[in-house]
Amino acid sequence: MATATASAIRPGLRDNRQLSGSPHTPTSRFISSNYSSPGSTFRQEEDAVIIELDARLVKAGFEGESAPQCVIPFTPESARRVGDYREWLPGYKPPKGSLEDSVSDYELWRDDLGHGLEDDAFDLGLLEDKLERAVRDAYNTYLLTDAGTARLVLVLPSVLPRPILSAVLSMLFGRWKFPSISLLPRPTVCLAAAGMRSGIVVDIGWHETTITPVYEYREMKTSRSIRGMKTLTLHVGRMLESIAEKQAVAHDEALQIDLPFVEDFVYRMARCESQATTPTNEKSASRLEESPIVTLDWPTDSSSVEVSFPLSTVTEVVDECFLPSGSELQPDDEELPLPELLYNALLHLPPDVRAICMARITFVGAGSTIPNLRQAVVTNLEAIVARHGWTPVRGTHVAKGRQNLTLTVQNRSRRRIPEADDNNGVASISHPQNDTAPTTAEGSTFEDKLQKQLTKDSSQQSAQQTVQGQIRCVESLGAWAGASLLTSLKVKAVVEIERSRFLESGIAGATRDRETDAVTTGQRASSGGAGAVGGGKAGERTSWTLGVWA
Structure with missing residues (x-):
């Protein structure tokens, strides 16, 4: 009864119910969030929209949320025209081709743009059409808000080619009226999602694996290797093709091997078993003896066939893709195994930065979910350090x-x-002992008390010190969650592109000042530096930069 009386006298702040009992449409949209404050519904500005772009998919959602509201992959079905129902017709068979040829239908961009080759040149117009359709689908189906009214935050890889970045920004500013677009690098926000300011991010992505040390939100040198999920998927596809050739099926049917089937097989069956202390011949012999037999329900044109093979064939492909043996005989900078690539990235860092980063190794990307891969990389890294030390x-x-x-x-x-x-x-x-030294009732001198206090203070300081100098892995919530957290805290990004300035001169209008900080710190924002965005005229930017994408 008291609750009812109190609510009648002082209604709740969020009680926006009308007095009439008729159905009505809410006047304002409120999105529940784990990070939003109680008074966030009274802010006039709308929550910023965060979009993470990857070569295979798009993630979109609002700031302050722990996970995106939608994940839209790029597939041939997403590029299907309206009214095209050919795949549901009886007797329809999809066009057959190699996995290498069909990969381009499932990705937004590729790293090799093929400049100077007319036959192999990358179509930037097709990229804009695919991305526009995905963004429209995200706004109209999942976000349920008008595109261009709220601020947009893009999470991009640090090694994104410049023509692709220009095409993405031109499409977004040209199709919609976004007031500004902020760019956040993927490695930095991954560390922010892990609650750290410094560390080293191992991103096992689709096209390649990138290793980026970050110190105080400042990216250092980025190392890269072509050993990514695309290489693993193609290797597993060749392995499945060799198994399919040995199977006896009906003459009018054939085992289907397409990219969705191979990817599903990789995410379900791929695992790593490589150890640094086991020789290659002993490793393969033990695998053949202890490897279990896997039975796969392989689809055909009309039904499915059960196919059995040892699991060791899959683990060998994964080990040869990420942790090949005898790599010292082939020291290619773009094909280094993950342990050596990580060791080289740590080796080129200053000793103080290396001590902090090696204790904060963060694995992200699609390949980080492969069982035992992170443990195998760390084990091989420890073996390399024990063999060579930190000297080139x-x-x-x-x-x-x-x-x-x-x-x-x-x-x-x-x-x-x-x-x-x-x-x-x-x-x-x-x-x-000095006879004049004063003593307490317990018989201990004041010097003893002071020594105990100093020991206690030193123990507390040592407990509060950061972990350094040891190899350790740290979990992260992902790039999208880190960008959502930073944006909800109203942290200004260094790369913030205004609509009018970009439409005036395009991406060529950015200054060449390579500012590698991902976000502005409080000291720089208060002093009105080159990357600060303050509240007054002293903190306004006179030019904009591309940061790590410059």
Whole structure:
């Protein structure tokens, strides 16, 4: 009864119900959020829309939420014209082709744009059409809001080609009236989703694997390798083709091997079992002895056929893709295995930055979900560090010199041990205490109390120190969640492109000042630096930059 009386006297802040009992449409939209404040419904500005662009899909949602509201993949079905129902006709058979030829229908862009080759040149107009259709679908079907009214935040890879970035921004500003578009790099927001400011991000993506050290939200050098999920999918597809050739099926049917079937097989069956301490021949022999037999319900043109094969064939393909053996004989910079690529990225960092980053290794991307892959990469990394240390100088003579230096240090330490034993009697003599030192009732001096307090303070400081100098993995919620968190906290991005300035000169109007910070810090924002966005005229930008994409 008291609750009813109190609510009648002072209604709730969010009680927007009308007095009439007739149905009505809400005057304002409120989206529940885990990070939003209680008074967020009274803000006039709408929540920013966050879109994460990947080569295979688009994620969209509002700021302050823990997960996107929609994930739209790029498939041939998404590019189907209205009224095209040929695939549902009786007797329809999809066109057959190799996996390499059908991959382009399932991706938005590729890293090799093929400049100068007319037959193999990448179609940027097709990219704009695919992306426009996906963005319209996200706004009209899932977000249920008008495109262009709220601020847009794009999460992009740090190694995105410049023509693709120009095409994406031109399409968004040309099709809709966005007031501004903010760009956030994927590695930095992945660390923000893990609650860290520094670390090293291993992104096992579709086209390639990128390793980016980040120190205080500032990206360092980015290393890359072509060993990604696309390479693994094509290798597994060839393995399945070899298994299909050995199966006996009806002459009028054939086992189907398309990209969706191969991808589903990879996400279900792919696993890694490579260890640094096991030789290759012993590893393969143990796999053949202990590998279980897997039975797969393989689809055909009209039904399905059960096919059995050992699971070790799949694990061998995964190991050869990400952790190949004998890689020192083929030192290609673009085909390095993941442990060596991670070791080289850490080796080129300053010692203080390396000590922080090596204790915050974050695996993200589609390949990070492969069982035992992260453990295998860390195990091989520890083996490389134990074998070579943190020095780029290697060789037979260098190893002999280090051994001689180690022996010299050991001999010197052995000589000092007898001298310390001879001085034990002198060192064990206790000095008499000062008679004038004040004592407490328990018989302890004030010096003892001070020593205990210093020991306690030092133990507390050591407990609060950050973890450094050890190899450790850290989990992350993903790039979209990190961008949602930063945007909800009203953190201004360094790369913030206004509509009028971009339409005036395009992407060529950006300054060449390569500012690698992903977000502006409080000190720079208050001082009105080059990357600050303040509330007054002193903090306004006179030019805009592309940051890590410059």
